[in-house]
Amino acid sequence: MPKQLDYHTIREIFARFHAADPEPKGELEHVNAYTLVVAVALSAQATDAGVNKATRALFQVADTPQKMLDLGLEGLTDHIKTIGLFRQKAKNVMQMSRILVEQYGGDVPNSRAALQSLPGVGRKTANVVLNMWWGMPAQAVDTHIFRFGNRSGVAVGKDVVSVERAIEDHIPADFQQHAHHWMILHGRYHCKARKPMCPTCIIRDLCQYEDKTT
Structure with a gap:
């Protein structure tokens, strides 16, 4: 070393x-803090290009936690089925969206601890969101x-x-x-x-x- x-x-x-x-x-496409969290969570063990290909159509119909819940697990799964580990990721995104709606009024929190408490969001994902959306180093x-x-x-x-x-x-x-x-x-x-x-x-x-x- x-x-x-x-x-x-x-x-x-x-x-x-x-x-x-x-x-x-960053190369992950997003339109707001929520879609950034989702895109980064989906990118685990997948390429940014592959995630972008799947999320372009997804984010046109579900760019907020509530819209994602309205889309439903089956609808989300259909959009991201080309991404590795898509079934588990779909479940995480739905659970994350429900928590954001019920506990945060649909907003994405700007603390690492709160972000990491969300399903499918680890330290790396939290740090990407803090850096890219909230401007933190x-x-x-x-x-x-x-x-x-x-x-x-x-x-x-x-x-x-x-x-x-x-x-x-x-x-x-x-x-x-x-x-x-x-x-x-x-x-x-x-x-x-x-x-x-x-x-x-x-x-x-x-x-x-x-x-x-x-």
Whole structure:
């Protein structure tokens, strides 16, 4: 495992990410806080592209918890049947929607604890919603961030929570808001699992990864 990079090197890495893409965006399509929660929950063990394909028509008819309840489990299942684990995810979304209507007046809460209490919403999903919708510097660690953080030395940790802590502790405050998007996108399109694109990487000279491709 690479060593944790120093502050100045990490600042330079994120300065380059910022120069290349000043306002990185998540790739899950949504129209409000509720559809964002649903989309992120559906994305577990699925691709963003696959989720977007399924939810475009879904969110046209069910973009609030009440409308989702009105659609019903069978209707929801029919919309998302191309997504992995769709049956359990459909049940979670329906239960989540019922709780949002009954306990939160149909609104999505803006606290991590409240979000994580919802069916199908884990820490990663909660952090994505807090960051993307509420503008909080919450760090959602997925497989791309975990891989990139450890390979590069930007955020070293043995599990997702320790990598999340490393991001919070080592990435400069002015880059915290967009940090997880830069890292996800870099991990998804450049620092790939099997064949990382090291020759064209904009941080190649700063990365600690020993097995760089040529």
